[in-house]
Amino acid sequence: MKSRIHSLLALVAAITFAALPLHAQVKVGDLVQADVLDGGLTKRGTYMTALRLTLSDGWKTYWRAPGDAGIPPQFDWGRSQNLGHLEITWPTPHVFDQNGMQSIGYKTQLVLPVEITPADPSRPVQLRGKVEVGICKDICVPGTLAIDHQLDAKAGRNPAIAAAMAQRPFTEKEGGVTSATCRLSPVEGGMRLQARIAMPSAGGQEVAVIEPGSPRIWASQTETRREGGALLAVSDLIPVTGGPLAIDRSAIRITVLGKRHAVDIRGCTPG
CATH class of the missing domain: 2.60.40 (Immunoglobulin-like)
Incomplete structure (x- = not known):
């Protein structure tokens, strides 16, 4: 019971940080740069791409399950064109101690591989939407990043995407789970x-x-x-x-x- 109460209080604290008046003076776009990396077509006919977030010194962003002191990212690709199926591969995150609370995420840079199946293989894919993120240091700054990028089917293998894919967690078999x-x-x-x-x-x-x-x-x-x-x-x-x-x-x-x-x-x- 005590641990649950502590976690709930931590969640309230995270929300409170996100609402500090200082955010009116700090914009998320000043702290993180977002761009899309192209990795071309796979043998399956899917596009290999990645969303790259480059963070200012000392700032971090969060994993899909960010812990009590984190802000989970949210994706909206509703304005994309010719988007059939989209699958994200999350690289292994770091565990941070944030003012006595545990948070889980990334520092310096996050390359988030995304494999996209086009609705119509004969047409290009326009990845368009928004990503809601939280960027934290001494304070947490929530914000929205706009994405608008036509995927390049002729792009070659991208080393940054390959490195991020290699950082994924092991499967149960690879990890020896019985x-x-x-x-x-x-x-x-x-x-x-x-x-x-x-x-x-x-x-x-x-x-x-x-x-x-x-x-x-x-x-x-x-x-x-x-x-x-x-x-x-x-x-x-x-x-x-x-x-x-x-x-x-x-x-x-x-x-x-x-x-x-x-x-x-x-x-x-x-x-």
Whole structure:
């Protein structure tokens, strides 16, 4: 209960930082530059591209699950042309201690690979939309970055995109995961999820991040510890708007961040 209250207070603190009057004087465009990298067509006929965010010195931005002190990025590609399917590959993020609160994200630069399947292979793809981001240092500055770029089908292999793809977390097989179970128990206002993951150490002090698989469910900062060959991760899952809570174990995503590598685990079984 205490950990959940601490996490909720941390979330309130992050929102408060985002609302500081100083933001009227600081624009996100002054702190981060956004551009699109071209990687040409793959053998599957998809476009390989990437969104690159270059940050000012000392500033950082956030992962898809940013922790209690972070601001998650939001993407809107609704104005794009000939966009069929879009798949993002997130490079392994860093864990930061932000005023005693844990946040997860990137510093200096983020290259976010995006693979795009055109709706009509015979026509070009215009990637057009906006990205809502939070940029933090001593304060957090939320803002919107505009994207408008026609993808280059003739572009060659891009080393920056290849490097970002190589920084993705390991799959369960690559990370040596042999099982992942989740036990649910009721807590005030929601459910407590205890995951037990049989896997070798990812190196150093491991941090597990639990994503509940629904934007309507809030997950507290995970408590992570080792028990021999297994990693235990505990998080409280709370419905954002109150009311009943349904947990789909197959939709749960657990990312283990270690010193040597990260491991991406999709779903867990009862246990």
